Amino acid sequence: MNFATLMIEVIGAFAVLSAIGVLLTRDNLYAALYMSVTMLLISAIYAVYNVQQVVVLIAFVFVGAVGMITIAIAATYRYVPTRKVNIVWIAPVIIVFAVASYFYYKFATSNIETQGLNLAFERFSTDYALLIVFLFSLIILMMLSAIKLARRVEL
Amino acid sequence: MSQLFVILATSLAILLIAYLTAISSKDLIRLLISLELMFGSVFLVVLPMFSLNPSTAFAIVVLTIFTSSSELLILITAIVLLDRTKRGVDMEKVSVGGEVM
Numbered sequence: 001m002n003f004a005t006l007m008i009e010v011i012g013a014f015a016v017l018s019a020i021g022v023l024l025t026r027d028n029l030y031a032a033l034y035m036s037v038t039m040l041l042i043s044a045i046y047a048v049y050n051v052q053q054v055v056v057l058i059a060f061v062f063v064g065a066v067g068m069i070t071i072a073i074a075a076t077y078r079y080v081p082t083r084k085v086n087i088v089w090i091a092p093v094i095i096v097f098a099v100a101s102y103f104y105y106k107f108a109t110s111n112i113e114t115q116g117l118n119l120a121f122e123r124f125s126t127d128y129a130l131l132i133v134f135l136f137s138l139i140i141l142m143m144l145s146a147i148k149l150a151r152r153v154e155l
Numbered sequence: 156m157s158q159l160f161v162i163l164a165t166s167l168a169i170l171l172i173a174y175l176t177a178i179s180s181k182d183l184i185r186l187l188i189s190l191e192l193m194f195g196s197v198f199l200v201v202l203p204m205f206s207l208n209p210s211t212a213f214a215i216v217v218l219t220i221f222t223s224s225s226e227l228l229i230l231i232t233a234i235v236l237l238d239r240t241k242r243g244v245d246m247e248k249v250s251v252g253g254e255v256m
Contacts, residue, residue: 005158012165019172019192028184031176035188035195038169042195045162051205054216058198061220066227070191073231074184077244085179093171101164108159112206120209128214135221142225146232 005111007048015041023085028074036067049114053121159203166199183234183244187227194223 018041021034043058125132173192180186197219204212234244241248 005156005161008158008161009156012161015195016165016168016172019169019195022188022192023172023176023179028182028188031185031188035191038192039195039198042169042198045165045199046202049202049205051202053213054198054205057216057220062194062198062223066191066223069227069231070184070187073187073234077182077184077234077238085175089175089178093175097167097171100167104160104163104167105156108163109157111158112162112203114205114209117205117209121213124210124213127210128217131214131218135218138225139221139228142228146228149232150235 004048008045011041011044011048015045027078029071029078032067032071032074036063036071039063039067049112051114051117053117162199162202166196169199170196181246183230183237183246186246187230187234190226190230191223194219 015038018034018038022031022038025031025034039058040063043055043063046054046058170193173189173196176189176192177186180189198216201212201215201219204215237248238244
């Protein structure tokens with residue numbers, strides 16, 4: 001086992017523990033905080049492979065914007081709801097995880113080598129220019145729709 | 156254990172925990188949090204693709220971030236509207252659609 005694999009195992013274990021924290025905590029604010037920690041740990045796994053562009057995207061855009069807005073919303077509507085983990089669903093979840101993990105263990109035996117990333121990121125803006133334009137259009141359309149929806153409902 | 160196995164197993168674990176959170180959530184905010192956890196799982200699944208086709212993998216990451224942002228925008232609007240009309244963000248206040256519990 002090399003150092004990178006050990007790092008991924010440790011970070012992955014903490015990410016799963018943090019996700020379990022989202023499931024088990026009763027307060028939405030702490031759930032949002034655990035969710036942000038999970039996302040930061042996922043970006044840390046990307047950092048192990050030196051995919052820095054995605055680390056920046058996840059850490060600053062996803063956690064920095066989406067995560068912080070979620071925390072703000074959870075803090076605004078902060079109360080302790082009556083939440084209970086449905087025990088009936090835990091057994092199928094464990095079975096699915098066990099079966100999938102067995103096949104992953106059997107067939108996913110290769111290591112991950114990330115090479116030629118700089119060239120790929122340089123080509124991204126030209127290869128996927130249309131995708132970026134469409135995505136920006138989608139976000140603007142969503143924002144206008146959200147504003148229209150919010151104004152339609154009377155206070 | 157191979158690196159691919161660790162990443163795929165971690166991703167699956169986070170996805171299943173997010174499903175459990177969504178199933179057991181009683182309010183829209185917890186549902187929003189569980190949806191974002193699912194997107195976190197998607198980010199992990201995309202990672203092995205960077206060794207095969209980095210450009211496409213990066214496009215999928217960007218697409219995922221935009222999709223997640225759009226979902227957040229709509230769900231926040233839904234939370235605000237539900238709070239205005241029903242005076243709360245509980246799932247039980249939603250009376251249209253879905254299954255009768």
